[in-house]
Amino acid sequence: MTCVRCHARPDETTYAELVERHRAELWAHCRRLLGSPHDAEDALQEALLRAWRSLPQFEGRGSVRWWLYRIATNSALDVIRRRRQLVPVDEEAAGAAPEADPAGRYERREAVERALVTADRVLTGRQRAVLFLREVLGFSAEETASRLGVSVAAVNSALQRARATLDQRADARAA
Numbered sequence: 001m002t003c004v005r006c007h008a009r010p011d012e013t014t015y016a017e018l019v020e021r022h023r024a025e026l027w028a029h030c031r032r033l034l035g036s037p038h039d040a041e042d043a044l045q046e047a048l049l050r051a052w053r054s055l056p057q058f059e060g061r062g063s064v065r066w067w068l069y070r071i072a073t074n075s076a077l078d079v080i081r082r083r084r085q086l087v088p089v090d091e092e093a094a095g096a097a098p099e100a101d102p103a104g105r106y107e108r109r110e111a112v113e114r115a116l117v118t119a120d121r122v123l124t125g126r127q128r129a130v131l132f133l134r135e136v137l138g139f140s141a142e143e144t145a146s147r148l149g150v151s152v153a154a155v156n157s158a159l160q161r162a163r164a165t166l167d168q169r170a171d172a173r174a175a
Contacts, residue, residue, distance in 0.1 A: 015052055018064050023048075026072045033076040033132055040076075047075035069147045073133075077125040118169055119162075126150075127162035134159050 026047065031040035050071050058067055119128055126148065133144045134155070145155045 015055060019048060019051060019068060022065055022068050026068055029069065030072055030076045032136070033073070033129065034079055039079050043076045043079045044072060046078070047072040050075060066146055070149055073129060073147050074149070077129055080120075080125045080128065119166065122165050122169055123162050124158075127158045127165070130155050130158040131162040131166075 023044070027040055027044050030043040030047070031037055034040050034043060047068070051068060054071070058064075119131070123131065129148060130144055133139045133147065134141070139147070141152045141155045141159075145152045148155065
């Protein structure tokens with residue numbers, strides 16, 4: 001992005017003003033995708049570095065927020081690709097309400113962890129991201145496509161494949 005008046009690359013202060021207002025929501029987005037506050041911070045830092053490096057190519061086309069979400073999502077997907085292990089899920093990440101019964105809370109936590117392990121093992125990174133953005137966060141296919149930098153058809157296809165894969169896995173367990 002260049003300054004409208006002087007056609008120069010923005011300085012660090014200008015960059016900070018652009019991204020700082022989105023930092024918390026980007027961190028939360030990475031946290032939801034990765035299931036870990038530490039991994040979310042790493043992914044966010046990587047995303048912000050990528051944004052700084054690619055800022056001259058942005059040139060103000062589109063929304064800064066959507067552009068940052070796209071970079072953060074891709075950064076989180078890279079973290080997922082690098083690690084193929086279970087990240088412990090806490091109650092807040094699972095979106096669960098506090099429960100008085102410790103046994104019920106434990107069973108729910110175990111079910112969420114099994115679902116995440118299954119998704120992590122059987123779905124591609126893009127399928128996990130699409131499934132999460134569409135099913136958990138409720139984004140439209142267009143919003144998801146914009147954030148991932150793919151077509152709406154690719155989003156719908158990835159969601160369909162993810163659902164089919166998870167359904168097959170559930171059917172195999174039930175049998």
